[in-house]
Amino acid sequence: MAMTLKLNGEARAVDAEPGTPLLWVIRDELKLTGTKFGCGVASCGACTVHLDGEPVRSCQTYVEDVEGAEITTIEGLNTDTSAAVQQAWAELDVVQCGYCQSGQIMSAVGLLNENAKPTVEEIDDYMHGNACRCATYQRIRAAIQRASDIMEA
């Protein structure tokens, strides 16, 4: 089925069967591989993208449901919030294997868009669905707080 997606500010023609998870359209058809496959059941958050600015799990989002929506992947981040998050991630060397970090960053940006000064409890609540098998969690927590400070400055 031919359709047009609005991805990272561009119109992208895709050909995908209804029921295809957005994840596989992004990764296999559009070849944007910053969005990761981790579990396929919305349990790890590695596939997180933004749909009209809200983080969603692209492995459980069907392509036919997102025509017309603004889809943003890690490659398309370009706001002050995302710049602050990526700067904080680099300052604190959050990453280890790095495979989950695109999803962590997409969720962190979503959190800070909603709440510019989250508490530790709010961070833990919001980020709960993003798994990191390397357990970089405390750096993630600190980097979100650092990003919040960068934005405030």
Added chain:
Amino acid sequence: MTLNTSRRGFLKGAAATAAVLYVGARPDGAIAAANADGARMMNPFVKISSDGTVTAIVKHFEKGQGPATGLTTLVAEELGVPIEDVDYEFAPSDAGTYNNLLFGPFQGTGGSTAMANSYMQYRQAGAAARDMLLQAAANTWNVDSAELSLEDGIIKGAGQEAPLAEFVAKAAEIAPAEEPRLKEPSEFKLIGNAAIRRKDTPPKTNGTAIYAMDLHLDNQMVVVIARSPRMGGLVSGFDASDAEGIKGFIRAAELPNKAGVAVFAEDTWAALQARDALAVDWDFSAAEGRSSDEIRDQLVAAVNAEPEYNLTGNDQAEIAASIDGAATVLDETFYFPLLAHAPMEPLTCTIEATADGGVLLHDGCQMPTGPHMALSQILQLPMEKVQINTMFAGGSFGRRATPTADYQVEAALAFAVTDRTRPVKLVWSREDDITGGYYRPAFAHRVRVGLDEAGNIIGWDHRIAGQSIMKGTPFESVLVHDGVDHSSIEGVPDSPYNIPGQFVGLTDVAKATTVLWWRSVGHTHTAYAMESMIDMAAKAAGRDPVAYRLDLLKGGGKDQARIAGVLQLAAEKGGWGKAAAGRAQGIAVHKSFDSYVAEVVEISGNAEEGVQIEKVTCVVDCGIAVNPDVVKAQMEGGIGYGLGHAMRDEITLTEGVVDQFNFPDYEPLRISDIGAIEVHIIPSTEPPTGVGEPGTPPSAPALANAIAAVGKRVTALPMINSGVEFA
């Protein structure tokens, strides 16, 4: 610009492009240098192009543990170049040159050896390259090289100054010193500098890092494998007719070894759907039929019977009798379940044909030599026709290094049933990963400890039963001695504690699944049993657990001094004995991979109402910490890995079928599970030792000891199966 100068410029540029200086080691270990033509004869660790670009050739794969940063740091330090200006690339597969000094003629990463075995190699290569560049400059300027120095990429001295790039071609013609002068620790600017940032952070924070899962080769096919639901089942037939209508489905084919059916498709989603539509008949006659309850019963029975191997060579009956007569007898049976590694990036690799009739494997490859040999055999190609492109790996925790090269073999078998014209990308789903075997083996321990009236240990009868990781693998000849797989018992007979009358016995129980090393290997269970028992002994003796341990470490040796050192500092930094109201603490200390780690876990709540891990304080002595911040990150990660699994994870089998499928029933540690982790590194001038694994062993027993302090001693993991709730 005139034609003339342009042409001169072109010629100069062409000549300069060809000039590359490689410095590394010959297969016999001697320092060697070469230009581009000669580099194949040796093992380059450093490459310097004539434009001055310095590249560290990293022979250990990067799964997040930091060698891309660490080995680059060593080169930059000795060479005298800012680390920001040093690139890195992963070494090709060649066991003859890139062998792991601690593994023998085998290239691989594991056992927390990356830094330990590379520390001198990469420094020497950097130092030799520096001396050659200085000599080349000295020859050019007609001065003594002793007058020159190389700092920040600039060669200076004797009134001269020029960037190192100018001397690369000349340096490539100079023989390297046999033993170049290495910097004294007091001269280090980069080694031990906590401000050094990871080299792989930028691509991993903007989505540009390419893992094997991200590879898209032109015209590639994706293959997923339908595997037997029971370990060891074989394909007896299949029907792919329901997959025919799936867009992108290409075909299904039985693997030559009948271990599964390969489902080929144009893309991943089509392959996964087609596999779901496939009907496969399995021959289970040789398949595993046991349940994990039976395995557990077998293991527990084994630790209650005469052990197969006596590791301490002493008289068990005599020790048992002395324990029977002790003033206090502690008697506990421990159980440790099967565990999956579940690295974040599911297993994957791609094989493509090369122009010379060989193949190229693209893989987040942990032990290149194994898959290299396996592909050579399966695809009937000489070793030199098999190349490996090592890519970033999305975690491993041991899983990407199987002695059987399991997933690379699958990819090769799938590639073999094609006409080999299209690249074949093997993809595992998370369900494939959780159900796919190669688990941390299940183990049982029974420990009986006798204490005298004063609470001192007078006898320690320790029996272990489990499934050997090394037996039946190529590592057996090195790691199994007189039938004993050392990885089953490491951390018990070699405990640094002075334990009088210690008997250690081991019984191997037949494997019900494929088993594998899992972050910290045998220490995953031995540290738990040892540190739980020591804690119980301290409690029975009515003594402080830290003081009790320190008393058992009074032997005067360096080993005991170092382990006592981390224990004391952890107690101090963790505020041992000063927990706030409503909080409880547990402590554990363990030596593994030649590093010493102590951890204090502070919790709130209790087993019935819910435990929350508020804080973990960790102290590590790993010799020289090359990149202190990477060491801290590895401790944080190792603690999280240990605690998350101890809290709630296990793999169980029902009649040979794995009961768990995906993260919802193999729940990963989540951000809210641990409040804070604080890591302290003991300053040291000892050679660097392991950091990837040693953070894991003390974490679970420290948590267990904290939970015991509020009333519940947990001896069977995961803790949620032993009546512990987590907040």
